[in-house]
Amino acid sequence: MAIKWWQIFGSISRIQNCRVSKIPESLYKDIIKSVPIICIDLCIACHENGIKNGYLLVKRKQEPLLGDLWVPGGRVFQNETLLDAAQRKLKEEIGITKENTEFFIKGIYEDVFDRSSFEKHTYHTISIVYDIDIETNKEKIKLDNTSKEWVVSKKLPQRLSERITIF
Numbered sequence: 001m002a003i004k005w006w007q008i009f010g011s012i013s014r015i016q017n018c019r020v021s022k023i024p025e026s027l028y029k030d031i032i033k034s035v036p037i038i039c040i041d042l043c044i045a046c047h048e049n050g051i052k053n054g055y056l057l058v059k060r061k062q063e064p065l066l067g068d069l070w071v072p073g074g075r076v077f078q079n080e081t082l083l084d085a086a087q088r089k090l091k092e093e094i095g096i097t098k099e100n101t102e103f104f105i106k107g108i109y110e111d112v113f114d115r116s117s118f119e120k121h122t123y124h125t126i127s128i129v130y131d132i133d134i135e136t137n138k139e140k141i142k143l144d145n146t147s148k149e150w151v152v153s154k155k156l157p158q159r160l161s162e163r164i165t166i167f
Contacts (some may be wrong), residue, residue, distance in 0.1 A: 006066075010079035014038070014049055014081045014083075014084065015081060017080050018079035019079060020077055020078065020079045020080045020084070021077060021078045021079060022077050022078070023077075023078060023158075027149065029034055029118050029119075032116055032118070032121075032123055033121050033122070033123075034099065035110055035124075035144050036110075036124040036125065036126050037075050037123075037124065037125050037126070038075065038076045038125075038127075038158065039073055039074055039075050039125050039126065039127040039128075040073050040074070040075035040076060040082060040085045040086045040087060040089060040127060040129075040130060041070055041071045041072070041109055041127045041128075041129045041130070041160070042073050042074065042086060042090060042129075042130050042132055043071055043073045043129060043130065043131050043132070043156060044056040044090075044094075044132050044133075044134055045131065045132070045133045045134070046134060046136045047133055047134065047135050047154045048136055048137045049134065049135075050135075051110070052133075053136070053152050054152040054153050054154045054155075055071070055152065055153050055154075055156055056071075056072070056094065056134070056136075056141070056150055056151075056157075057069040057070060057071060057150065057152075057153050057157065058070060058071075058072055058093065058094070058143060058146075058147035058149070058150045059147055059148050059149045059150070059151075059152055060147060060148055061145070061147055061148050062117040062133060062146055063113070063115045063116060063117050064114075064115055064116060064117070064123060065113075065159075068157065069151060069153065069157060070095055070157055070160075070164055071129075071156065071157070071160065072089055072090065072093040072147075073089055073093075073127060074089050074092075074146075082128050083103060086103050086130050086132075087103075090132070092144050093143065093144050093146065093147065094141050094142065094143060094144075094150070095096070095141060095142025095143070095144075096134065096139050096141070098132070098134070100126040101132060101133075101134075102132070102133075103130045103131070103132050104130060104131045104132070105128060105129070105130060105131075105167060106129040106130060106131045106164070106166060106167065107129050107164045107165050107166040107167050108126065108127065108128060108129065108164070108165045108167075109125075109126075109129050109160055109163055109164045109165075110124075110125070110126045110127070110163065111124075111125055111127075111159070111163055112124045114124075114127070122148065129160075129164055136152065
């Protein structure tokens with residue numbers, strides 16, 4: 001049984017006998033100072049009439065990387081599968097629901113930042129990076145409040161390209 005993005009919170013996970021849950025923000029603020037955070041990042045290849053134009057990047061409105069163009073993505077919730085997290089972030093950050101879209105694991109991206117979206121402190125992330133294809137002329141991109149604009153770029157961000165381990 002496939003889980004829809006809107007069924008994620010409090011629902012039964014694909015992980016047997018587990019419920020997906022988002023921990024309280026106050027607890028998360030403490031946790032991110034102490035341990036690496038597992039995330040997903042989406043390398044979204046934009047196609048128009050079957051021709052690849054580049055990658056969809058969003059301009060971040062939050063730390064880390066405030067003001068930078070970056071790939072959509074974010075943390076994985078407790079008991080959420082990586083694929084469910086990827087589907088959730090696709091919907092939350094750019095407004096696309098793609099139930100039949102294939103998500104291919106591209107590699108792992110690890111980084112350490114000097115600040116998080118909460119404050120200045122060491123913030124260590126380990127991201128599973130997915131490749132996904134979309135037809136931009138058939139999809140309406142709708143950004144959430146973490147980004148202020150989007151572009152299609154011929155290249156992925158340099159920081160990501162330099163730090164990713166590709167499978």
